[in-house]
Amino acid sequence: MQPDQRKKSSVDVDFFTEYGEGSRYRIEEVIGKGSYGVVCSAYDTHTGERVAIKKINDIFEHVSDATRILREIKLLRLLRHPDIVEIKHILLPPSRREFKDIYVVFELMESDLHQVIKANDDLTPEHYQFFLYQLLRGLKYIHTANVFHRDLKPKNILANADCKLKICDFGLARVAFSDTPTAIFWTDYVATRWYRAPELCGSFFSKYTPAIDIWSIGCIFAELLTGKPLFPGKNVVHQLDLMTDLLGTPSAEAIARVRNEKARRYLSSMRRKRPILFSQKFPNANPLALRLLEKMLAFEPKDRPTAEEALADPYFKGLAKVEREPSAQPVTKMEFEFERRRITKEDVRELIYREILEYHPKMLKEYLEGSEPTGFMYPSAVDHFKKQFAYLEEHYGNGATVAPPERQHASLPSGCCKTWESCRFSIALQQLWSCSGSRGS
Known part of the structure; x- marks a missing residue:
């Protein structure tokens, strides 16, 4: 065999080996x-x-x-x-x-957080803390890459029996570039309604911030605490009703900042509601956990903490370490050039x-x-x-x-473990x- 033929044959073998x-x-x-x-x-x-x-x-x-x-x-x-x-x-x-x-x-991964919540009514305060820590740690990384997930919900959080969680389903995510027209962000469906921030219910042409994901994480955490969705709205109006039942009627200043005229008019005409104490809504929860939850569920996006600020909250004392909470390099425009045309x-x-x-x-x-x-x-x-x-x-x-x-095999667990005590x-x-x-x- 000539050297060139040998070389070609070797390349073919390498290719078919890789393609095996x-x-x-x-x-x-x-x-x-x-x-x-x-x-x-x-x-x-x-x-x-x-x-x-x-x-x-x-x-x-x-x-x-x-x-x-x-x-x-x-x-x-x-x-x-x-x-x-x-x-x-x-x-x-x-x-x-x-x-x-x-x-x-x-x-x-063995399951997802929706199944974990549904199948386990004996989760402990340690579970709640560790779960929220992982979600915020992952969110810090996502947000420092200039990415908004936009569809965080229990079904989009994968879970293993060792309590490891992983965020998935980035199909609705967007990369935020400073020169991107704000309307681009609103051209498609965003976030499952129950986990959708108030600004997504009422201000459809306002540029949003990473605070939309913080709200979703707050809703997920509240669901962990009670075993039930926090705001299971049947439609957008019902969703706003449920939010204000818990948080109280927004201030006149907050309502004035709502860009959607119908939503602004609806909130203005709403009967005055007083906020419910979180200690009353979640009677058995750690007070530090509730204080952080209340911040994450602030009606106005500017009042919610960033993921990095939330990780520094006293609730995570003894668990959080900033050197173990990496930031990401911002995603480049070149990678997402297709979004702009x-x-x-x-x-x-x-x-x-x-x-x-x-x-x-x-x-x-x-x-x-x-x-x-x-x-x-x-x-x-x-x-x-x-x-x-x-x-x-x-x-x-x-x-x-x-x-x-x-095929013979030992079946893998496709659902969550019956108990997480182990x-x-x-x-x-x-x-x-x-x-x-x-x-x-």
Whole structure:
């Protein structure tokens, strides 16, 4: 064999070795299903870890949905932090020009905070403190990157039985740039209503601040304390009623700052309500916890603490350490240039493909050098996975978990542990701190 041939053969072997992704992951069982597709647990034979593989179907059917997926995978690549869920890998699609599904490999988490709250009525003050600390620590990192999450709720907080929480679902998140027209921020649906800040209920063309996420964290914390959503509004008006029932009628000055005329008129005509004492609403809670909660649920955004200020609150004395609460580098305009223009389906496909290549260094190098064959159909691991996912989806139902054919495995817990009494905070804290040491800004 000539040297050039040997060289070419070696490159081919390297490529096909890298692309042997289908054999890398052993699909185990369905752990979730939604409008986006299906999530399966899997075993990573390279690392020995169990992971979650999310199949996202028909992502280019609507440009808005594809843009949301692009935004999420891009942000999760840029925001690496122990309190934010991690994308470990994204499978390479069979064709750069024609793919329509993607397979995203996440770290596997056992449950979410919604399930934890629903299944556990014996959470302790230590749980509450540790949970809130992690949420604020993750939020500090997100906000210092100039990112607003905009859809924080218990279902978007993943959880493990060791009390570790991780923020997920950045599809509605936005990067704040000082020269961005404020109206851009209001062009789509923002935040699930129950966790939506007052300024999102009443001032639709006002530029908002990171305080919207602080309000959502306050609502989540209150739900932890009581086991029930704090403001389960049936509509926007009902939502404002529930807020003012607890917090009292806003001051005339606060109402005057509401930009939406209908909301301003409604609040002005509302009967005068006195605020309810938080100690009365949450009778068994730590007074320091309630003092912080009251600050986070201030009606006016300017009166809420930042995540960094909240972490310095006396409630976290003995737990918080500023050196273990890293800040992020601000996300650059270049990364989110697509948000500032109208983009086509083909544009989004190319941008998503470019993100996928971040997990395939050799392919990325070829792409950047312009030497990647654009029309080549790869021997795709996706084809291998399609059959297994199709089988699992067909047999998934009634909450049952189903293994693919000819697979034997010990099932992973897909829900929350029945009791969290076994949670060892010293171990959880050690894991948290060791992560932060290797994943600083």
